[in-house]
Amino acid sequence: MKRRIVMSMLAGATLLAGTLFGAAPAQSAAPTRPADAGTQSAEIPAEFGTDWHDPITAAPPVARPSGRSCQVTVAEAQFRDFTPYTGTYTLPEGCGDRWSKVVLRLQGSVKGRQFDRLGYLHIGGVEVFRTSTPQPSPDGIEWSVEKDVTRYSDTFRGSHDVEMLIGNVVDDMYTGIIDVKVTLTFYPGAPNAESVPDRVLTPKDDTLTTPRNSERIVAEVYATGSGGGCEEYWYLTVPSKAPYSCQADGGPYREVQIKVDGQLAGIAAPFPTVWTGGWSNPFLWYVVPGPRAFDVKPIEYDLTPFAGILNDGRPHRLEVGVVGVPEGQPGWSTPVNVLVWQDPQSAHVTGRLTTHRSSDLVNSSTYTPGSEHRVDTEGGHRLTVAGYVDTSHGRVTTTVRRSLANTSVHRWADGENPDALKTTWTDDESVTVEGRGPERTARTHRTYTTDGTTTIGAGDRLRTVLTLGDRAVITETSRGRRTAWTRLDDTYTGDATYTVNVPRDQRHAVGTTGERYRLRGSGGCYDRSLTVVQGVLTEDRGGC
Numbered sequence: 001m002k003r004r005i006v007m008s009m010l011a012g013a014t015l016l017a018g019t020l021f022g023a024a025p026a027q028s029a030a031p032t033r034p035a036d037a038g039t040q041s042a043e044i045p046a047e048f049g050t051d052w053h054d055p056i057t058a059a060p061p062v063a064r065p066s067g068r069s070c071q072v073t074v075a076e077a078q079f080r081d082f083t084p085y086t087g088t089y090t091l092p093e094g095c096g097d098r099w100s101k102v103v104l105r106l107q108g109s110v111k112g113r114q115f116d117r118l119g120y121l122h123i124g125g126v127e128v129f130r131t132s133t134p135q136p137s138p139d140g141i142e143w144s145v146e147k148d149v150t151r152y153s154d155t156f157r158g159s160h161d162v163e164m165l166i167g168n169v170v171d172d173m174y175t176g177i178i179d180v181k182v183t184l185t186f187y188p189g190a191p192n193a194e195s196v197p198d199r200v201l202t203p204k205d206d207t208l209t210t211p212r213n214s215e216r217i218v219a220e221v222y223a224t225g226s227g228g229g230c231e232e233y234w235y236l237t238v239p240s241k242a243p244y245s246c247q248a249d250g251g252p253y254r255e256v257q258i259k260v261d262g263q264l265a266g267i268a269a270p271f272p273t274v275w276t277g278g279w280s281n282p283f284l285w286y287v288v289p290g291p292r293a294f295d296v297k298p299i300e301y302d303l304t305p306f307a308g309i310l311n312d313g314r315p316h317r318l319e320v321g322v323v324g325v326p327e328g329q330p331g332w333s334t335p336v337n338v339l340v341w342q343d344p345q346s347a348h349v350t351g352r353l354t355t356h357r358s359s360d361l362v363n364s365s366t367y368t369p370g371s372e373h374r375v376d377t378e379g380g381h382r383l384t385v386a387g388y389v390d391t392s393h394g395r396v397t398t399t400v401r402r403s404l405a406n407t408s409v410h411r412w413a414d415g416e417n418p419d420a421l422k423t424t425w426t427d428d429e430s431v432t433v434e435g436r437g438p439e440r441t442a443r444t445h446r447t448y449t450t451d452g453t454t455t456i457g458a459g460d461r462l463r464t465v466l467t468l469g470d471r472a473v474i475t476e477t478s479r480g481r482r483t484a485w486t487r488l489d490d491t492y493t494g495d496a497t498y499t500v501n502v503p504r505d506q507r508h509a510v511g512t513t514g515e516r517y518r519l520r521g522s523g524g525c526y527d528r529s530l531t532v533v534q535g536v537l538t539e540d541r542g543g544c
Helices: 150-156 230-236 304-310
Strands: 070-079 085-089 099-110 118-123 126-132 141-148 160-166 178-188 199-201 214-221 255-260 263-268 299-302 316-323 336-342 350-358 362-368 373-391 394-412 419-434 440-457 461-478 481-499 510-521 524-533 536-542
Touching: 070 085, 070 118, 070 160, 099 126, 099 150, 118 150, 126 150, 150 199, 160 178, 214 255, 214 304, 230 419, 255 304, 263 299, 263 350, 263 373, 263 394, 304 350, 304 373, 304 394, 316 336
Parallel strands: none
Antiparallel strands: 070 178, 085 160, 099 141, 099 178, 118 126, 118 160, 199 336, 214 299, 214 336, 255 263, 255 316, 350 373, 362 373, 373 394, 394 419, 419 440, 440 461, 461 481, 481 510, 510 524, 524 536
16 A cells, blocks of 8 residues: 655645634644645656555545544444444443534555445444445555544434444455444534534434424435446436437436425435446546545435424424436435434424425436437426424524526447536525524535546547536525635546456556645635546645
8 A cells, every 4th residue: 555656745735714614624723825845756657557546535634623532433344245244332431422523534445356335334323424435456555534423413422233334245356355444533522503413313114203392404315326237327327219328218317305294395416426436447536536435425405494394293204215216226325314403492393384386397308319329418496495483582484495407418429439428417505594593594506517538449448538526605694794605616537548358457557637625715725636647646735
């Protein structure tokens, strides 16, 4: 696991303090421009060898408060098959029960030959982490992932069963055993009441009973199209009349919906995650993964307008479905957690759903035949829900508006060579809260982009050129005035070529990949760029 660096310009690419910058190092205080960290030299090989730099991302580290901490190992296992690791979680004595931050850390290693694998970690039935693994080098790799899991503090206070699985296959060909260790580190202190719920619940058989004094309810769904088959690459599917290997009657439009007692309660665009074997070219991902591949973020739905319905003490149906998946076809995983904030001064918070407006769902996928096959897709949906709760501090009204859109152009020739996709998803959301202080609105504009082409040329040389984008703009206002803002731009670029249909040691692979992660806002800024050539990290540059 050599960590070869040709040129390093990183001088602590730091993220600055501020509530919107949840991953800021605790010691950061003000914007700084890093100085030249010096230059180290190493030879860039003519092609990929049997070893390369350990996987790395440009995303910022999780902020860790100063002072004492308490750590517990949650899981330690080697995954050879589809047998889950099971254990028991117990909070160690002396860790307290109130924390300003809880940090999950996964450390992993694997060597030999292995596919990318999807994994999850459940504590007390709550999914606290979903991930995928990198593909190893013959000599072996190590990697780590950190996640802020403070929002699950309610779960961490008790003793619970633990289940973790990274489903794997080990045989004479696929030799990589995935070795992982997961820890939780607790930092004592007062939690942020706005972001840390009182309760974390999980539906049982698609039913949920909330506390009768719930005043805010948020569902989160770890939605992933995965597990093999075409839903792993749902964004490349085409209508069934088009001659392509992955077909779906409605084309590639997907939408993750959540319903309360059969009534549509939330809509969202799934993130088009590219796993580390994606686009038929593992050399794109050996060192720099695509955005979110190692830390799958859940979709969030504010269900507070439905609190008046849910708070009657009875079980209610809470169902998640994915629009566009062919009937009877598996391939999506949608585990749900429900985060609840309670009114401690009320035994029963009553309320009412006052507004429910849903536009017609648009999903048009048009196939144009010819020497170049083409599918043009346009999709979209809008939903507005509003409701109030009567709390001990007065009536609070919440209005949630969400608007989705997708445009996609998929072109390919006979034999799917070349095969090109250019697509954009937008997911716009606003949540307005009236009562208990001045009116407040949080607006989020999310944009996900993919622009890539795969070709097979002379000598069976497969080349993939690809750009992925994960962008978001978050604005918070009070009485019409902006009080906080954040702008995220995470861009991955890759260009890799190798020979197909030959043994692994005859692929003669070359590739340049990179990532630039920029985060700016009222809390400061973070900016880091990585470049990797033939598995060698040639640039690691930070600064604002």
